[in-house]
Amino acid sequence: MAEVTLSRVRKSYGAVDIIHGVDLGISDGEFVVLVGPSGCGKSTLLRMIAGLETITGGDIRIGGRVVNDLDPKDRDIAMVFQNYALYPHMTVAVNMGFSLEHRGTGKAEIAERVKWAADILGLTHLLDRYPRQLSGGQRQRVAMGRAIVRDPQVFLFDEPLSNLDAKLRVVMRGEIKSLHQKLKTTTIYVTHDQVEAMTMADKIVVLNGGRVEQIGAPLDLYDRPANQFVAGFIGSPSMNFLTGTITAEGFAAPGIVLPLPEAAHELRDRKAVYGIRPEHFALDDNGVPAEIVLVEPMGSETQVTMKLGETQVTGVFRERVSLSPGAIIRVRPDLASIHLFAADGGERLN
Amino acid sequence: MAVAQENVAPEGRASSPFWTVARRDSLAGFLFIAPQLIGIIVFVLIPLGLVFWYSLHEWNVLANTFTYTGAQNYRMLIEDTNLLEVLGATAIFSAGLVVFNLSLALLLAVLLNQKLAGITIFRTLFFSPVVVSLVAWTIVWGFLLQKNGGINGMLQVFGIEGPNWLREETTAMISVIVVQVFKNVGLNMILFLAALQGVPNELYEAARIDGAPRFKQFRRITLPLISPTILLTSIITIVGSLQVFAQIAVLTQGGPGLSTTVLVYYLYQQAFQFHFFGYGSTLSILLFVIVAVLTFAQWQMRKRIVFYES
């Protein structure tokens, strides 16, 4: 168990900077998810923590010890890879015990540790199989088993669920989460899927272009995104944005004026971006008019693509909407859930 | 590394060790390639330099002479009337070998690619000469090709008087080509077969739906898709044909006359039978240049003849 600290960590290939000075503190036992679009540097950052990539600048500490120049094997970490990286020529048991073998652990203890891990993950009946004889979910479990037998200070996960089908992904998501609750090992988890990030993390780190956009608890990121990028990245379907100007009457977007909360009036006359999540529209006869473009019934809710003035937005309603494209409905934005961002730079204004 | 851990300073800031991961990896890389690299230097590069150095000398081992003569040997190369015949024989041998080898290999591969019961048995038998000892194979053929040997015996059963295969210029050349092709065509056949099996079945299905007849399918789909393999096998086969020595030495000793004296055999005669090491070295340089030019030319051709590269 250990805390992990990154201070001003940088990475560049030649003149190209991949990671621009990342600061991050992870406390003991925390489950941290690094999330961001592909190419944002999240995997690189994880691999730098693992020691698979060199770091160009800054310090990485694990349990108070600077590990910048240490080999992966000396960092006391375990890693679960995207394609599991199970050794094809070894049985499940040998795969799981392999790292202990190279640390001089006795045979009896290896067997005991492997059995312990297999019990936790429900792999006991598969110990003599080879990886090619396993299903995707089983391989995933073996990969985790290999990580936990060593009882390392930190678990690192690199997009471990991206090769599973949608259903299995939800199941394994739960398993990883409950495994963490059982073992309480510090965990750093990389994904591009914000749903995974929201459901699993104690703390989310949103990365973009090699920079940290925001660090916070999942619901904090959802409720108060620090900028337009995070606002658009977290939440599904993603937040609607309208550009326009803050005026006395409300927010003047092309072809429509939208209501604003009281507090926003001090920002009057500023050009801004008006953000509202699809689930924060309500059907209301006193609301603003919206022209329906597309209706997608989901059963539990209805997703409606509509035009607010000249801007196309998405709304999600509990009610069933059975109107054809072209019809006009009236919707009311929830004033408490309106986000305003600077038109230049996208920083949060309210 | 234990060493690195000891270096941890009290405040937790490690001093960078000299043997970083990258440095250790570089060292490992050099150690891994060292045997091969040293081997190439000692057994290829240095000899290549030496052979060039020798080629500038008049060197007769028997007479024990070793004198620098500059381009003298190269002038001899141009004036050597035998060499013209040798190069002609080499060209005929290589061209005949490549054409016969590749077309037979392709025919056999297409046959073996059919859905027929027991096809592996045929594959095994067509391939079997590859594993028969080269000289043993050549000896049997030499035996079969004797004036009163098996082949003429069979022909005589049908009332045909066969030629003295290895003692007449045309038939001797045909014989050495044929013996070599049947020995090694199995290799190219297997490479072609692998290429044929790599052509996605969907393409043939699509072509059948489009109504393309079998022959057209072969010409428009199969050949373009296996063209990289055709190029590669033709390079290997041509370079290989320039190295054929044992068959000539056993079957014809280059005869009759110089009709089957290919460059390698001529080189061997000059250097190791007549002990002209200087001139032999010059011939080696010639052989090297020919191989290099051919390989380069074929490699350049790939842009034009290879339709598709994975």
Add this chain to the structure above:
Amino acid sequence: MKAELSPRMKVFLYGLMCVLLVPFVFPTWWMVTSSVKPISDIFAFPPQLVPQSYDWTTYQKVFELQPFVQQYWNSAYIAALVTLGTMVVSSMAGYAFARIRFPFANTIFMIVLLGLLIPSEVTIVPLFQMFLKAGMVNTHWPLILVPIFGAPSVFATFVMRQFFVTLPGELEEAARVDGLGRFKIFRKIALPLARPALASVAIFTFLHSWNLFLEPIVFLSSADKFTLPQALTQYTDAYGGPMWNIQLAAATLTALPVLIVFIIAQKQFVEGLAHTGLKG
């Protein structure tokens, strides 16, 4: 191409293949059967496809005229050493070229590939001089050292490299996290997975060494040092003409063991060779 064939087409194809088989199979049959015919029958007319009478003394003479057992051993142990050595050298070099980043790796690889371009005949004269100076002429060293380290092993290195390039990088990273250094990653992870490529390297290296002809006749001069291909040509009468039946008997002894191994393991042979990364 994969459409069902009509029965008539099938008969035609079988017939065609049987005819084509003759020059591939008949020589081996003729070699074996002629080697047991009495000398008077080997040129008999009409040719005897099956021997009418047998004379086994030919085989006795094979061993009487030359130290054939010794020569057999020479060929076998040289081929075995060359095969093993090549597997070690080429798998290490192939691995490094495919997976380790080190300075000048590409340049060195190009230099090594030069070995593919240079037929061994080109360098035979200087190699003879070098081994003469080293006092190694009429020993087996040239036949062992040159193939393992020199040009002939470059093809093997190339094949191994092509294989190792396809190995998923994650496996090696997992091994690093598991605590393995470079050499152990090579030995415990990469090499066991390279078995198919190693098998094909072993097969063609063995055949190459077993068939070597120019090098033995250049480097070796005494009968007890000869290798098989060279020994086979030495069964000649006083006039230099071949003693056919004895040559054929010796040839049979040379060819049959490899042929039998091949027929037993033909799948590995054929697929191994198709596997050499030459598919283009």
